[in-house]
Amino acid sequence: MKVTWDESTCIHAGKCVQGSPDVFKVEDGQFKINLDAGEESQIRTTVASCPSGALQIHEDES
Numbered sequence: 001m002k003v004t005w006d007e008s009t010c011i012h013a014g015k016c017v018q019g020s021p022d023v024f025k026v027e028d029g030q031f032k033i034n035l036d037a038g039e040e041s042q043i044r045t046t047v048a049s050c051p052s053g054a055l056q057i058h059e060d061e062s
């Protein structure tokens with residue numbers, strides 16, 4: 001599973017960093033995703049809560 005983030009789609013609602021703060025972070029103004037820092041089920045729940053669709057799960061990629 002891979003998760004991508006589309007900056008131009010993101011509306012900065014913050015659901016991702018609230019839902020999985022270890023996985024989705026803003027560091028030095030850069031949005032970062034670290035899938036190793038969270039449980040897959042929780043990551044899926046967090047991605048599903050993204051209101052804009054900026055976060056996308058890609059099942060076949062690692």
Ligand code: SF4
Nearest residue numbers: 010011013014016050
């Ligand atoms: S939850 Fe979605 S819209 Fe909100 S900040 Fe994260 S990526 Fe952007």
